[in-house]
Amino acid sequence: MAKFLAPVIQDNPSGWGPCAVPEKFKDMPYQPFSKGDRLGKVADWTGATYQDKRYTNKYSSQFGGGSQYAYFHEEDEASFQLVDTAKTQKTAYQRNRMRFAQRNLRRDKDRRNLTQFNMQTLPKSAKQKERDRMRLQKKFQKQFGVRQKWDQKSQLKPRDSSVEVRSDWEVKEEMDFPRLMKMRYMDVADPVDIECCGALEHYDKVFDRITTRNEKPLKSIKRIFHTVTTTDDPVIRKLAKTQGNVFATDAILATLMCCTRSVNSWDIIVQRVGNKLFFDKRDNSDFDLLTVSETANEPPQDEGNSLNSPRNLAMEATYINHNFSQQCLLTLVGSALVFGIGRAIPRSVVYKVLMAWVGVRARACRYRRWKLGEDIDLIVRCEHDGVMTGANGELSFINIKALNEWDSRHCNGVDWRQKLDSQRGAVLATELKNNSYKLARWTCCALLAGSEYLKLGYVSRYHVKDSARHVILGTQQFKPNEFASQINLSMENAWGILRCAIDICRKLDEGKYLILKDPNKQVIRIYSLPDGTFSSDEDEDEEEEDEDEDDEGKMAEVC
Numbered sequence: 001m002a003k004f005l006a007p008v009i010q011d012n013p014s015g016w017g018p019c020a021v022p023e024k025f026k027d028m029p030y031q032p033f034s035k036g037d038r039l040g041k042v043a044d045w046t047g048a049t050y051q052d053k054r055y056t057n058k059y060s061s062q063f064g065g066g067s068q069y070a071y072f073h074e075e076d077e078a079s080f081q082l083v084d085t086a087k088t089q090k091t092a093y094q095r096n097r098m099r100f101a102q103r104n105l106r107r108d109k110d111r112r113n114l115t116q117f118n119m120q121t122l123p124k125s126a127k128q129k130e131r132d133r134m135r136l137q138k139k140f141q142k143q144f145g146v147r148q149k150w151d152q153k154s155q156l157k158p159r160d161s162s163v164e165v166r167s168d169w170e171v172k173e174e175m176d177f178p179r180l181m182k183m184r185y186m187d188v189a190d191p192v193d194i195e196c197c198g199a200l201e202h203y204d205k206v207f208d209r210i211t212t213r214n215e216k217p218l219k220s221i222k223r224i225f226h227t228v229t230t231t232d233d234p235v236i237r238k239l240a241k242t243q244g245n246v247f248a249t250d251a252i253l254a255t256l257m258c259c260t261r262s263v264n265s266w267d268i269i270v271q272r273v274g275n276k277l278f279f280d281k282r283d284n285s286d287f288d289l290l291t292v293s294e295t296a297n298e299p300p301q302d303e304g305n306s307l308n309s310p311r312n313l314a315m316e317a318t319y320i321n322h323n324f325s326q327q328c329l330l331t332l333v334g335s336a337l338v339f340g341i342g343r344a345i346p347r348s349v350v351y352k353v354l355m356a357w358v359g360v361r362a363r364a365c366r367y368r369r370w371k372l373g374e375d376i377d378l379i380v381r382c383e384h385d386g387v388m389t390g391a392n393g394e395l396s397f398i399n400i401k402a403l404n405e406w407d408s409r410h411c412n413g414v415d416w417r418q419k420l421d422s423q424r425g426a427v428l429a430t431e432l433k434n435n436s437y438k439l440a441r442w443t444c445c446a447l448l449a450g451s452e453y454l455k456l457g458y459v460s461r462y463h464v465k466d467s468a469r470h471v472i473l474g475t476q477q478f479k480p481n482e483f484a485s486q487i488n489l490s491m492e493n494a495w496g497i498l499r500c501a502i503d504i505c506r507k508l509d510e511g512k513y514l515i516l517k518d519p520n521k522q523v524i525r526i527y528s529l530p531d532g533t534f535s536s537d538e539d540e541d542e543e544e545e546d547e548d549e550d551d552e553g554k555m556a557e558v559c
Contacts, residue, residue: 157301159519162265162286169527172513173504177260177522183496189371191450194243194379195235198364201329203388203398203455207475212417218459218470221326227288229280231271233381235367240276244369244379246502248279251288253380254444256501256515257494261437263294264310265519269534270526272510277502282534289314290321293410296434300410307467308406316467317404324402324457324472325385364397366449372499382449396452401442403431404470405460416460420474427458428476432487440489446480447491454478 010019210216229249230236236247252268256279266287269280281287292313293299302309364384372378385400408415414430432439446454456476462469484491504526505513512529 159264161516161519162267163282163514163516165516165527168530169514171525172508172528173526175500175504175524175526177524180497180500180524181260181493183500184490184492185372185496185499186492187373188495191368191370191448193366194239194369195367196364197235198384200364200384200387200397203386203400204328204330205388207328207457207472208477210472210474212421212473215471215473217462218320218323218472219327221323223322223326225322229283230278230381231280235365236379236381239367239379240278244377245275246277246279246376246378248378248380250380250382250445250448251441252279252281253448253498254441255287257444257498258437258440258489259497259517259524260493260522261295261440262517263299263437264291264517266517268515269529270505270513270515272505272508272513274510275506277505286314288318290317291435291438292317292404292406293434294438295436296410298410307465312467313406316406317402320404320459320470321402324459325400327472328400328455328457328475329386368448368450372495372502376499376502378502380448382445384449384451386455388453397450398453398455399442399446399449399451400455400457402457402459403435405458406467407464416458416473420458424474424476436487439487443480443484443487443489444491444494447484451480454480454483 012019207216230247230252233249240247255262255266255268267282267285268287269282271278271280292310300308300310300313306312366382366384368380368382370378370380383399384397386398388396388398390396405416414427416427420427443454454477456478458473458475459470460473461467462471478486501515508526508528511531512533514527514529516525516527517523518525
């Protein structure tokens with residue numbers, strides 16, 4: 001009789017299936033498979049079947065492709081050649097691809113001709129709807145890259161550096177934007193006011209009621225705007241003898257703290273004297289000019305003396321900001337507020353004491369100190385543009401800035417005269433996209449100064465081809481903290497970038513250095529400057545600087 005041999009049964013108390021790998025299958029490669037896989041994939045050794053686009057998913061395994069049976073040659077395979085050099089037979093789709101493409105082109109051409117024929121037979125109202133539909137279709141095609149023709153004129157031209165880099169300048173450090181965006185610094189103590197000087201005028205609340213229907217022309221205010229840098233400030237010179245080891249102005253610090261949003265080139269001079277750092281700007285530089293549509297998808301590209309060249313637009317925006325910030329103030333009635341004293345005195349007395357010269361803008365300078373850890377004592381000169389009285393009579397310091405419209409076609413089609421009153425959020429969102437760096441700098445300056453409010457004015461050209469006349473279309477008020485959250489401005493990241501720059505500069509030897517934003521890359525470089533660099537301008541303008549220092553000294557002594 002045939003003998004029955006009982007199979008070996010392995011008891012698996014914790015699950016099902018074998019407990020160990022049989023000896024005959026030990027050390028053999030294994031690739032997971034599914035019982036639902038098609039046999040054609042297993043039998044096809046050439047891979048021609050499932051490489052066809054029509055059978056892409058037909059022979060795909062649910063476990064994915066494995067490399068257990070892949071062959072790897074250890075030597076150079078440059079001399080490897082297949083014996084069978086016969087051409088693979090193309091599929092029907094590959095053979096008729098050009099025929100299909102030509103057929104699609106003829107079909108599109110016939111469709112366009114049919115559309116033009118139908119446009120002639122449609123009534124007037126239907127024609128307008130059809131034009132709107134075609135315009136939207138072209139817009140979406142351009143936005144998503146469908147049939148988009150690359151025009152050489154639309155290519156972005158390489159931007160120029162703010163200063164020419166010389167061959168004898170040595171790169172000391174290089175910081176890229178992706179690394180700077182990840183920095184955070186939260187060990188920042190509350191600021192302490194050291195000195196306050198200047199005089200402020202009250203904000204005219206009539207400008208809050210301006211709309212596009214009752215627009216107000218922008219006036220040219222004959223006032224001088226002094227932009228005294230750090231080392232030329234007499235108050236900072238006095239404070240540097242007794243306290244602080246890092247000195248700067250709010251505009252310079254805001255440029256560094258918001259640098260990751262910048263596109264154009266800019267530069268800052270750093271002077272290390274002993275263990276003290278001074279952040280300065282170059283004389284006769286474009287540092288104080290405001291950029292226009294810097295972060296837009298299509299920034300202004302005109303050259304030369306064109307009305308819309310980047311240089312002329314920057315001059316126009318700076319002119320608008322200066323005049324708007326002074327036109328919004330009550331210059332003929334009321335009283336001025338002497339900053340630092342905290343009370344209002346008659347305007348005649350203020351002008352006799354603080355403004356012995358004629359035509360200087362009223363401003364307040366607040367010198368504040370921050371402790372960044374145990375080793376950095378930062379002193380910053382911050383500025384207020386005006387003061388505003390609340391409902392209960394409380395005083396609030398404000399910063400006044402202006403956004404300008406130069407051509408609605410370059411603002412994603414958002415016309416301020418049509419959208420500002422009804423869709424102000426859309427207008428502001430467009431400005432946040434096109435001028436992200438400029439708005440971040442303004443917000444950072446307001447936060448550093450401790451202003452309660454940030455006033456933004458909307459100023460447009462009287463005519464799109466006239467850059468000399470402008471009208472005020474409206475104003476908007478924000479709290480700096482809330483506006484910073486709205487534009488995704490993280491002060492922790494801003495303080496982290498500043499702390500990184502300070503730490504790098506403190507490790508350098510005594511001397512003069514330059515922080516330069518690369519004009520075409522998201523990189524900041526620190527160069528060491530030879531002795532005497534950028535000093536010729538100071539010798540030429542020595543008399544003018546002495547006069548400015550005397551004027552600033554008078555204001556500082558009075559307050």
